[in-house]
Structure formats: C-alpha cells, structure tokens
Amino acid sequence: MQLSFDAEVEDFRAEFAAFLDEHLPPAAEADRASQSSSDVPEWARRWQRLQFDHGWLLPGNPPEYGGRDATLVQQYVHLLELSRRRIYHSFNPQGVGIVAASLLSFGTEEQKRRWAVPILRAEITASLGMSEPGAGSDLASLRTRAVLDGDHFVVNGQKVWTSGAHDADVLLTFVRTDPDAPKHKGISVLLIPTATPGVTRRPFASIIGSHDVDFNEVFFEDVRVPAANLVGPLNEGWRVANGSLGHERTLLWLSFGERLDEFIRDFEPAGPLDEDAYATAVLDAYALRLLGSAALAQAARGEQDVAGLSVLKLLGSEAAQRALERALSSAGPDGLAHPALTAPYTHLQSETMLGSWFERYARSFAGTIAGGTSEIQRTIVAERVLGLPRR
C-alpha cells in the first residue's frame, strides 16, 4: 500500500498539468454554452481537437486516436486532474467515451477512420441508442428491428432516453437482427447517421425544468443503413455493449466522486445536523476514492472485477444523492430557486452539475437510475459478488 503515485505517474500528471496551464481556452473565447450532451460549441470543438492533437484527449489511446498509449493508472490521474480543475475534456462525453471507444475496440479500420476519428476530433458528434420504451433495466429485450436487404439494413422501431440525439450526427444503435435467437444473442450494433431518411428525433424536457432538453425519443421508419455500418460481428451486439460500457465502468465511479467533491467544497454546514451529514459525505468520498483506486490497480493487473464495480456505483451514486438531499433541505426557502437561474456559468464544465441544490439533487437520480439502477446493482452484488442463489 502506498499513499502516493510512482514518480513516472507524477511526471505524467505534471506534463498534463503544464499542457492545461498553457492551452486551456480562456472564458472570453467561450461565446456559447453546450445545450445538450451532443451539442459542442465551436470553441469547445477547437479545445477537444487540441487535446486530440497533443495526445491528451484519451491518453490510453494510441497517438493516431488522440492518446499516447498511457497506462490505466496514468489515465486515472489524467481524469483526476480534470476533475480537480472542474474541466470537461469533451462536451460529447458519450460520443468520445462510449461510441468512439466501441468503434476502436470493435470497428473496422474504415469505421475508425470514417467515424471514430471525426468524433474524437469533434468534427461530428455521436449519441448512444440503447434504451427503448420496453427495454430499460432489461436492455436485452430491445425490439428495434434491423433486416438485411441487399447491402443495406432496414431499421424499424423506437429508442428513448437517447441523450443529445437531436444534436448528434450519428447514433450508435443497438438493434435486433435475429428475432428467433435467445434475447442476448440476436442483437447487433449499427451506426445510423441522423440525417438518414426515416429517422425522427423528438427531444423532450427532463424533470429539472422545461428548459432542460437532452433526452430524445428516436423513431426509425424503414431507415436504410449501409451494411458497412455494422459494428462488430452480426448478432454479437451484446458483446459490444459489454465491451463499450465495460471500459466506461472502470472509471465511472469517478463521476460520483466528483459530485461528492463538489458537495464537500460547496456546502457550508449550518448546524450540527448539517455537519453530521457533511462528515458522512466526506467518509463516502474518501471510501469511494480508496475503493476505486483499489479496483483500478486490480484492473491494471488485468484482473478486472466487473461485478465489484457495482459496489462503487452503488456507494457513490447513493452517497451523492443523500448528501445533495441534505444540502437542499438545509437551504430552506433559498433552495426554491428555479434551476434555470441558478447554475453559475463555468465554460469548461457542464454547468448543470454546479446548479442549485435542487438541480444537483434531482440530477443525482441519473446516478441511481442510469447505467443499471441501484436495485439492479444490489442484485449483481448479491448474486455475483456474494454468491447468493438466483431466483
């Protein structure tokens, strides 16, 4: 056990810090804020491209894909440094973190060149089409159909909760290609450009307020998609899903750590009850970091424990939610402020995460619902970590 990183990791961090100090875009350049998770303003596109060109966008990637072949531990300190400074490296987080990553893992060379690199260089943006009205926690029951017709797939069906779809150029879409196979076996993954005839996107507002529009329903009516847009082998989509989300999961807990860190920095306890809740959040934040770094060290040795990551998600997402509820409660009548009026504008971070306590509390449910609800995580921990029998 050690309290500090090895020197080569600290050197790496120092090099990144120096890059940030030199190249961070000043606030004056940021003339417009991002409006959705696939809306990247021009200045933020330049910022993302600059990181790509210097190998700092996803340091674990090889140089041709915006990285520098960094180790997992180096990738971790890269994210820690961004988090510490409250900086977003991309305003298209799913495009960069999941869509492009999936293409680099499962795509053809042509798909990497045609789609992954432009997404990473912020020339285009991408969203992820997984959930459907009837397929949420039970994702494998998805029903959007794709039928091969010559050199095209014909897609019919509907996605929902598709974040940023109305601003995205392309959707990484999970579709059913074999309706007769067991449900996990007949799924494939298609890149569907949103400009394709038959694609209809209907954005809708979240519980935060009528101004907060990121989610979409996406309808596919006889959408013809070139067969060349199939990502990974036919009917092997479940493996792609696990692979692309698996990568994300290794460091997903960091985002809950960020929410907790922000709470710890921003909340001023007003009395003993506040202080008590505050201290609990401090314990949660430390424990999450410690357990997360242990999981990371394990993954770096090639012993990824996917079920164990559920412990981190459960701990982090629920801790953040508890803390933020306390902060809202403690704010009294000031906590009533309309969310659209409360977020401080900080150009390098999605400022919604720094809005009113109401907004932060409400958004904390994204942590306990998205990416496998807390109930699903508990079942995973019980059955796959603790070895309890399945029903």
Place this chain on the structure above:
Amino acid sequence: MLFEFDPDQRLWQGSVREVVAKECPPALVRAVADDGADTVALWKVYAGLGWTELTDPAEAVELAIVLEELGRATDPTPYLATMTQFAPLAPGAGEPERTGAAVLDGVTARRDGRGWVLEGTARHVLDGDRADRLAVVTGEGVFVVDAAEVTATRAAVFDPVLHVADVAFGGVRVGQEQRTGADPGRARHIALAGMAMTMVGACRRILDLTLEHVRTRHQFGAPIGSFQAVQHKAADMHVAVERAKALAYFAALTIAADDPRRRVAAAMAKAAAGECQSLVVRHGLQLFGAMGFTWENDLQFALKRALAGEQLLGGAAEHRALIAKECHAVEL
C-alpha cells in the same frame, strides 16, 4: 494513490488467517463465554509468532491485518488493548510477551518529592482487570504501572468475551523512570484505527454467517437468499463493510507513513466502523430471523463485539463532528 496490498502484505494476511482459523476457532470463543476457558495459551501462541512485537508504527498495516482477522474471530485475549492502547503509550516498554492496558482518563498525578502519586478511579478500561501492565494518562504525563499496584474490578458487560474493568488508583507512587514521554494524541490515532479494524473484522464475520444462513435456510420452497428483499440487504451490508474497511486501512497507512492526515483518518476509520456496525448488526440479526436471537448461535459473539466497539473511544457521531470541523476537501 493506489490502495491495495503489496505481495508481502497479501502473504502476511494469508498466514495470519491460517493461524487464527487453527488457534482461535469458534469453539474456543464459545468455551470462553460459557465456561470461562483460559486464554493464556492463545496469547502465548500470538507472542510466539511475533505478533506482539508489531509495535513500530511503521508496521501499522501489518498490525491492522492481524486485528481484522482477530476481530473476525472475536479474539478473547487482551491483544487489542495491548497492541493499540498500551503499546503506543509505552514505547520502549519491551517485554512483548506481557499484556497491557491503557487508562485514558480519571486518574490524576500529584507531585510528591521526586516522584508523583496517582489517584482516582478509571472506568471502562479495556482489559484493565487482566493486563500485566497499565499505561496511565495523566495531566503530568503518561506512566507505566504494574497491575499489582492497582485494584481492578471487572464489570459485567453484554459482550461475554470482552473484559472491561474499573481500575482504582489508591495513591500509587511512581517515579520519573516510569514516565514514558508518549504523546497521548498520537497514541489515540492507533487506538482508534485498531478498534475500527476490530469492528470491521467483526462485521465481516456477521456478513459471512448471514450469507451462510440465507443460502441454506429454505422457506416457501427456496433458499431465502434468492429473495430480493434479502439479497439487497446483504448487498448493503457488503458495501458498508468495504467502505469501513477501506477507511480503516487508510488510517493504518497514514499511521505507518506518519502522514499529517493521520488524525482525521483515524476519526474517519472509527466513524465508518460505527456506521458499518449499525447497518450490519441490524440487517444481520434481522436476516437470521429467530435463529439469530439465541445464546446458542455464534452470531452473538461477532455482533456484540461490533456493538461494543461503538461504545468505546467515541461513537460514530462524535467522530463525524470532528471530521466536519477539520475536513473541507478530499485530499487523496
């Protein structure tokens, strides 16, 4: 930082587990509780293995590994008091085969000629009735006193394996050579981390027993561990144990490195252990149903050890109050 055991520590943990499984089995704990069986032989095993020599703060993680396993086994010896309460207050006391306890408050030292006279009665002294030596914290410093000099009365407590005593000092004369120069503040970090580690071990035992029970107990034609209401409580117990364990080892690590965060880390460890036992005791006893509500079931030992830990050295709420005052950012 990267928070995982190095290969030597993993090896150490494995060998400690083996020894504890062989030398301190549930049957021995049961015999101590029911028949007052002697624990001297077990203590000698620990001493013979060198476990009582782990008094250098640099070895705090190795000591924590022992304490976790002993907490899990409901160790009936005065190991915790000796190693985490007495030893830090009596550096250089030597004689690692002898047991010790700490008197943390209730005793005053009055100057008398070249020495001092200790007066007062300390309450709730862990192993105060059976330790060979006592380290006594007073306003004039810390003194090491032989147990023969004091009158100790074991208190009846709910944990049948735990020794807690009232220790009376009726004018005990001590000299400069008995004064240790230890810093009680720093010693307290080790005591807190040690108690936290013990509680984490006890909570792990509660979880293990509970898992075994819900896997084998059938109702409505299925193992009750297949019901989500049961599974989700078990998952929460696991999360609580992992959280408390991480913070307890972090405290040990800051002690080993003499890191400035050691004070807050020790408070975090004790607070998290307290929160952990609250959830794990509650869910564990609940999931065991009526079967856990008996003297006969070994669940009681781990459960009472975890609960007793919360009563000693300040509970979770007290430590949270300190954390709230001293922590304003996550420094990791």
